[in-house]
Amino acid sequence: MQMNDTKTYYIWPLGCQTNKSDGERVAAILDKMGYSRVDSDDNANIVAVVACAIRQSAVDRIYGKFRKWGKRQRDGELITILTGCVLPHDKKRLTPKFDLVFDIEDLPKLPLMLAQTSMEVTVDRRDQMEYFDIKPIRNSSFRAWVPIMKGCDKFCTYCAVPYTRGRERSRSSAEILKEVESLIDEGYKDIHLLGQNVNSYGMDNYNEITFAELMNQIASLDGNFWLRFHAPHPRDFTADVIEVIARHEKICSQINLPAQSGNNQVLRKMNRPYTREKYLEIIRDIKAGIPNVSLSTDIIVGFCDETEEQFLDSVSLMKECEYDMAFTAQYSMRPGTVAARRFEDNIDPDEKRRREDELTKVLEQTFTANQQKNVGKVDRILVEKYSKDHWLGRNEHFITVEFNAPEDAQLRGTFQNIELQKVAPFRFTGKLV
Ligand code: SAH
Ligand code: SF4
Ligand code: F3S
Numbered sequence: 001m002q003m004n005d006t007k008t009y010y011i012w013p014l015g016c017q018t019n020k021s022d023g024e025r026v027a028a029i030l031d032k033m034g035y036s037r038v039d040s041d042d043n044a045n046i047v048a049v050v051a052c053a054i055r056q057s058a059v060d061r062i063y064g065k066f067r068k069w070g071k072r073q074r075d076g077e078l079i080t081i082l083t084g085c086v087l088p089h090d091k092k093r094l095t096p097k098f099d100l101v102f103d104i105e106d107l108p109k110l111p112l113m114l115a116q117t118s119m120e121v122t123v124d125r126r127d128q129m130e131y132f133d134i135k136p137i138r139n140s141s142f143r144a145w146v147p148i149m150k151g152c153d154k155f156c157t158y159c160a161v162p163y164t165r166g167r168e169r170s171r172s173s174a175e176i177l178k179e180v181e182s183l184i185d186e187g188y189k190d191i192h193l194l195g196q197n198v199n200s201y202g203m204d205n206y207n208e209i210t211f212a213e214l215m216n217q218i219a220s221l222d223g224n225f226w227l228r229f230h231a232p233h234p235r236d237f238t239a240d241v242i243e244v245i246a247r248h249e250k251i252c253s254q255i256n257l258p259a260q261s262g263n264n265q266v267l268r269k270m271n272r273p274y275t276r277e278k279y280l281e282i283i284r285d286i287k288a289g290i291p292n293v294s295l296s297t298d299i300i301v302g303f304c305d306e307t308e309e310q311f312l313d314s315v316s317l318m319k320e321c322e323y324d325m326a327f328t329a330q331y332s333m334r335p336g337t338v339a340a341r342r343f344e345d346n347i348d349p350d351e352k353r354r355r356e357d358e359l360t361k362v363l364e365q366t367f368t369a370n371q372q373k374n375v376g377k378v379d380r381i382l383v384e385k386y387s388k389d390h391w392l393g394r395n396e397h398f399i400t401v402e403f404n405a406p407e408d409a410q411l412r413g414t415f416q417n418i419e420l421q422k423v424a425p426f427r428f429t430g431k432l433v
Pocket of ligand 1 (some may be wrong): 035054055131158161196197231232233258260298300327329330331332333334
């Protein structure tokens with residue numbers, strides 16, 4: 001039970017940064033309705049799940065929660081809301097469990113929908129807002145997610161996103177620039193542009209500028225900030241994108257370029273529109289064009305029929321690209337996708353795990369080999385938090401750096417110079433200089 005009259009809400013975003021960003025907009029609406037935010041679902045009056053459909057495990061976590069929520073929900077103490085990425089298959093089964101299920105595009109209508117769900121919720125009828133007009137309540141005071149486009153038109157055969165997020169639609173560059181300008185004014189230091197294929201930005205609208213030009217205009221704004229983007233697609237990774245990253249110091253020289261596989265047959269079966277050779281050519285162009293670039297990737301292991309030999313092509317691709325980071329995933333069949341209809345999910349779970357572990361080992365080697373040469377250097381770090389007995393931050397390459405300083409030092413959200421002293425997989429230890 002609540003100890004006071006203020007009703008509370010808890011936002012639970014699963015999945016990628018897009019959902020974190022959507023969660024910040026859901027928070028804005030609930031705040032406006034007079035609810036206050038809490039950090040746990042234990043006693044919250046509203047729980048808003050921003051779901052992810054990318055893997056079955058993310059969906060299972062939601063079902064698992066109803067053991068905890070069920071009683072309070074039946075007693076009328078808790079309203080559960082579901083939004084975000086939900087496949088039609090899961091929507092059918094999840095809808096009866098939730099009090100309210102809505103499409104994130106309908107977020108501006110949330111107060112009205114809630115009022116219809118519960119006698120206790122009252123709303124003023126308000127002017128209809130567009131989704132992007134909602135000013136998010138940000139989780140961080142120094143790192144901000146800025147959506148630049150929605151949806152995905154690529155239809156990779158394994159992927160749920162085109163079925164949960166709809167078609168690609170770019171947000172107007174004027175609006176994006178306005179949001180980024182106000183973020184810089186508010187002191188934000190690490191600005192992440194978001195979209196499923198950010199480098200397809202503007203391609204759905206002939207009057208819009210390109211992704212490279214959008215980055216150029218943002219990076220030309222005055223202020224002390226870093227600019228990053230997630231996720232580009234190898235298909236439209238054009239020379240002007242490489243050139244703009246190289247030209248602007250504010251654009252971090254850190255690129256996550258998802259490969260998904262290093263084998264041409266598997267890529268074709270995934271409907272990824274490039275070959276291993278083409279991918280490697282882009283990586284070569286990036287390395288040649290952006291000195292000191294840090295590369296990462298996404299790889300799926302155990303896709304339908306993937307042979308050991310085909311998997312070894314992913315291993316060799318990872319070695320050749322010398323990544324600093326990789327987001328590896330065991331293939332998870334998504335109902336309704338082309339792969340679910342046409343291919344068999346026939347690689348044993350233990351074998352998928354073994355393949356993923358092997359890629360992690362390769363990654364540890366490439367990371368350490370890449371970063372050893374930076375030991376002894378002084379690096380610029382954006383400090384994030386104090387944890388246990390030290391401070392943590394990240395460098396331009398988004399690599400974690402830990403260092404000692406008093407807990408009460410006001411370092412959160414500031415840039416600091418740190419001498420890198422030791423490297424271990426995926427982090428540095430250093431000291432303030
Ligand atoms: N738009 C980005 C990635 C979006 S999804 C791109 O095209 O690269 C994030 C990652 O989840 C993907 O890169 C992929 O590696 C992984 N993923 C997507 N569907 C998956 C599935 N069915 N099983 C396992 N991993 C998956
Ligand atoms: Fe999914 Fe492919 Fe679209 Fe990325 S490009 S979101 S992997 S369909
Ligand atoms: Fe998941 Fe949707 Fe992101 S399916 S990975 S939350 S776009």
